[in-house]
Amino acid sequence: MVVKPLIVVGAGGHAKVLISTLGLLDMKIEGICENNAELVGKNFAGYQLMSENEVFSRYSPASVYLVNAVGSVGVTKNRSDVFERFKAHGYLFQTIVHPKAVLASTVCLGEGAQIMAGAILQDEVAIGVNSIVNTGAIVDHDCEIGNHCHIAPGATLSGGVRVSNSSHIGTGAVVMQKIRIAEGVVIGAGAVVNRDTDPRSCYVGVPAKYLKSV
Numbered sequence: 001m002v003v004k005p006l007i008v009v010g011a012g013g014h015a016k017v018l019i020s021t022l023g024l025l026d027m028k029i030e031g032i033c034e035n036n037a038e039l040v041g042k043n044f045a046g047y048q049l050m051s052e053n054e055v056f057s058r059y060s061p062a063s064v065y066l067v068n069a070v071g072s073v074g075v076t077k078n079r080s081d082v083f084e085r086f087k088a089h090g091y092l093f094q095t096i097v098h099p100k101a102v103l104a105s106t107v108c109l110g111e112g113a114q115i116m117a118g119a120i121l122q123d124e125v126a127i128g129v130n131s132i133v134n135t136g137a138i139v140d141h142d143c144e145i146g147n148h149c150h151i152a153p154g155a156t157l158s159g160g161v162r163v164s165n166s167s168h169i170g171t172g173a174v175v176m177q178k179i180r181i182a183e184g185v186v187i188g189a190g191a192v193v194n195r196d197t198d199p200r201s202c203y204v205g206v207p208a209k210y211l212k213s214v
Contacts, residue, residue, distance in 0.1 A: 004065045005030035006094055007055055009082055011044040014071030017116065017135075019045050021098050022067070030064055031055075035082070052085070061090035068093055068112055068130060072150045074186045074202075075214065076166045080148035083112060083130040093130065101133075110147065128165070152189070164199075173208075186214050 006027055008015055011034040022029055033050040034040060040051045050058075066086055070079040083093065093112030097103065101119045110129035115121065118136040125139050128147035133139060135153040143157050146165035151157065155169045160178040163169065167181050170189035175181065180196040187193055188204035188211070197203055202211045 003027070004063065006067050007059060007064050008032040008067045008069045009052075009055075009086065010034065010069035010071075011036075011039060011049055012069070012071060014132075015069035016045065018067055018069050018096065018114070021096060021116070024099055025096070027094075030059070032069075056089060061092065064091075065094040066091050066112075067096065068114075072132070072168055074168050074170075076148050076150055076168055079150075080130060080166060083148065116153075122159075146183070184214065 006029050008029060011032055031050055032044055032047045033052055033055050035052055040049050042049055068079060068083055070082045072079045095109050095111060095113050097115045098117040100117045101115045103121045104123040106123045107121045108126045110127055112130040113127045114132045116135045119133045120138045122141040124142045127133060127145045128149060130147055131145050131149040133151045137151045137154060138156045140157060140159045142159055143161045145163045148166045149163050150168045152169060152171040154172040157175045158177040161175045163181040164183040166183060167185040169175060169187045170191060172189055173187045173191045175193045179193055182197050182199040184200040185197050186202040191204050191208040192206045193203060193208045200214055202214050203209060204211050
């Protein structure tokens with residue numbers, strides 16, 4: 001992607017980490033926007049927060065790229081909603097790779113993917129659009145991560161794992177070789193997944209067992 005000024009969307013904890021990362025990458029932040037009307041106009045990380053409507057009126061899709069700073073704790077819907085809302089207006093999202101992440105040369109990253117500090121992505125890994133591989137996560141060879149997914153800090157995916165769209169792999173979770181994680185699944189922190197999952201379900205424990213629908 002051609003280098004353009006960035007609008008960071010979201011003003012929470014994940015935004016703080018991304019802003020630091022963008023500084024390390026020498027990327028220019030034009031502003032930060034927040035959909036919560038109570039926060040608009042307040043200061044965040046040295047910027048006065050704009051509303052999404054201000055972004056639409058002040059910045060054309062051709063003039064900026066966006067960075068989706070909405071994190072996900074379990075359910076990824078808020079993050080995917082932000083992505084789709086801005087895409088509907090023609091905006092593009094910047095893909096971010098922290099300088100301390102390690103990526104094999106054959107890794108493929110979708111639009112707006114974010115690879116955070118200490119993450120390791122091995123050969124033939126594919127990461128879908130708007131997905132996060134968070135701090136210190138490991139994604140081994142031949143894994144495929146769908147769109148709008150979150151691989152949380154310290155999670156480990158062994159070789160050949162498939163994670164379908166809008167799924168969340170919790171902090172420190174382990175997914176064994178060639179397991180299929182269905183769409184909209186939440187894997188709890190520290191879980192060990194040794195069998196395929198059903199869609200839109202939450203799994204916890206060692207080994208991971210079905211807890212509830214999500």
